[in-house]
Amino acid sequence: MDVLASTKTNEKPVEVGSFFEGMPFTKKHRFVGFALFFAFVIEAWEMMIIIMISGAIAAEFHLTPVQVGSLIGAIFLGMIPGTYIWGAIGDKIGRKKTITYSLLCYGVVSLISAFSPNYDTLYALRLLSGFALGGVLSCVFPYYEEMLPVKQRGKAAVYLSAGWPIGTLIALGLTSLLMEIDGFLGGWRAILFISSLAGLWAFVIAKIPESPYWLAGKGRVEEAKKVLKELSEGQTNISDQTELVVYKEKQGSFLEIFRGKMLKTTLLQTIVNFAFSFGYWGLYTWIPTLLQQKGLSMGQSMGFVALSAVAQIPGYLVSAQLTSRFGRKKVMFAFVLFAAIFGFAFAYSSNLTELYIFNFALAFFSLGAWGVWNTWFGEIYPTNIRGVGYSFGVAGQRWANTIAPSLIGFVIGLGWVFGATVSFIQVFMVVTLITILFIRETEGEILH
Template sequence: MSRYKHAGDTEARQPLLTGHRLDASELDSDEGEVIFDRTAEAGGHVLQKLTYEEAVERAGFGLFHWLLLVVCGWANASDAVEILCVSFLLPTARCDLQLSSSDMGLLTASIFLGMMVGGYMWGYLADQKGRRRVLIVSLTVNGLFGGLASLAPWFWLFLLMRFISGIGVGGSIPVIFSYFSEFMPRLRRGAMISCLATFWMAGNILAAGLAWLVIPRTWVYLSLGTLEFKSWRLFVVLCSVPSITSALIFKLFMPESPKFLMEADREKEAIHVFRLMFKLNMKGKEKTPPALAPIKKIFRSPFKSRSFPLLIIFYSISFGYYGLWMWFPELFERTEDGGSPCANVSRPSAGQNETCDLVKTAAVYRDGFIIAAANLPGNIFTILVMDSTGGKALLSGSLLLSSLSVFFIYVVQTKAQSLILSCVFSGVSVIAWNALDVVGTELYPTKLRSSALGFFTGVGRVAAIMGNLVFGRLVDANCAVPILLVSALLLTGGLVSLLLPQTRQTELT
């Protein structure tokens, strides 16, 4: 393993990036600006050799990073919109597609099945071929097939389009955090990843707001042969726009991760990215390993002690969060006449003779919007305390509080109480997701990071699929079972997270 010396140092320093050096002379800009300092020795100039982390620090922090946050945040928000849009259209689409509760469970699970298929595949490709390329393709798949779903006249075709869209979502979610983290200086990484995670809330609010504004509008109607293009189909089209625009932005404007470029022996391209970072901030190929090799590595020493707890945590939080969140609009529709969500369990399948009360449905979307907005305090709290407290403590504490809030959602007796506790769950659970994003990116080295996150998010999609199927099967027969199961799983995740190592302000390896 190579070791470097700074000019004048008496001891060699171990670089974080094995086998690569950043030479200050190579980082001169075209205008003659030197990004990295030179040091003098014996009257002559000696070039200073920098590790990757030092190079990121010397490139500065400023406009580039804030622009990066907006672009990556929009991609993160687009994933949230695509995942959550089905939950908002269920109360009205069920009439046109004639869905039973089991059908709705299958529909909400379909995107997670796609994400499970795509998650590890895209993560692996991102580690081998580059983060940017994978983001462009996966976001395009997400938006294209998400939009095409609006034209599906039959339930099975709508289901298929949602599944393929989920394959795209499965790529962009894990890769976007790897990509973003590799531009961040060590001391700012936790807060900035937390900022990126808050854009999920923005996507949640956007989806809820679009549903509130679009779906209840009865004037939206177009006859396309046997297809009746109603307001909920327009809503599906609008939900695909963020992913398409995000893919275009990455294609036209965004560079590849310099960390990946250095690992791939593409130093000149990495230097070009550092020049771009510096310029904007001053203004305001190895043999491909077998596909399963990275997974084997993360479950061996020294990573297995963190991988097994993460496996349980991802499963618990994904089953619990998505199992409950995707069904909030349906549960709130059941509270419109008063009582708890589990009090009114008799819901027949939608048929030709059933009419959908869009006025009542508007109140359901209003409640969904309120719950989505309740993410804001949790996101602000995460940004403020992440770097000082650390992801481990926030992850454990928020999961335990989420478990408690879900339990009380079951025992409440009025709609108002249910809405309040749902907002509490929304505000607290988002802290767990934000903390998991931070912890997950810092537990693995560059060569394993995206593969590991892709694998664990794939596990999460399996859990999300199971959660939605369980809700679909049991929400009519025994509503208490899935809700109490969510509470128990969140409690388990909170306790297991105490086994993770502390990663506060750690260096990326």
């Protein structure tokens, strides 16, 4: 095994991950999970909030549909370079610092955007807020997985994914509450102002320890040992002579993820990230418009989205239980398969009852699959390139987030009906289904 030693002793090197095999799940793990869960909630909230308030912004600035679409996509466009850069930073300066700085930057930019005098300024600031959030996006899941015992890693990391529907529901609730209020205390500017306060969560992130994997990879062995003891609440003690190691890879280098066996991993995960994200985001960014083709009002459509978010939560809970029993690949394959089946059924719903039933089943299975993927994806790279590997794949998601709304808008503009449009989107779920068959299982393995 090729490893990078943290210090030189006469003892046999020990991988950091081996100390997580028998480690108990403690209150410290719960606190770390709580802190990172709400960081993910903030990310989801920020990605969804502009969709909810876009109508009010369009009315104030007299925007065209093209400008509205561009404004919605701005945060994702900003996240693309943001994830590349912050991912490399995460491997260089640490997971905790990266998320902390990312949240602080986001809070400042979001605060300024609430006072935007025109469309161009708001667009530029939304672009910058996406860049700022790139650190949260690229580090939350790898960080959490580097803090968890092997046996609980799958289940706990999938639970973390449940922050997405929570963030969506907060965005819906905040919009419904404040858009009805006139003056300074209400409207889209007040919503962005309140959203900016989420940047203060950085001070909570600063209270949790750094990843012991990252510390060992940097040669900070004593600190890594201290964190291992802290996470286990004193039940893990490592002698002063023990040499902690991680896999030998060039720290934070994008070139490493395209070399040797890493190349196949990178190609496969990029396909999954793009196709899976397109299949989800392509549908849900346009679902209010698509539902209006089925005769629902805008108010009914937004209620539909809220109920869909509620249906996602049990999807996460069920997949979390299953992945620790049956592994990542089997559970994700089953969930994506059922998501595709119910997606095609949703496309050809003949009445309102079928529309609701098939969509809730689609939400349940597709988001349950996302929870498994967020976990699985964070485990396939070794420590020193986990940040850049993860960020490269997440950037693929953001490319899909940027392209999907425009492409789906284009086909709708061509006159495609509801069934044809939704079926086209589901093709990307089928691509996801096939690709995951070629990715190695990681359930029960230590991180390297």
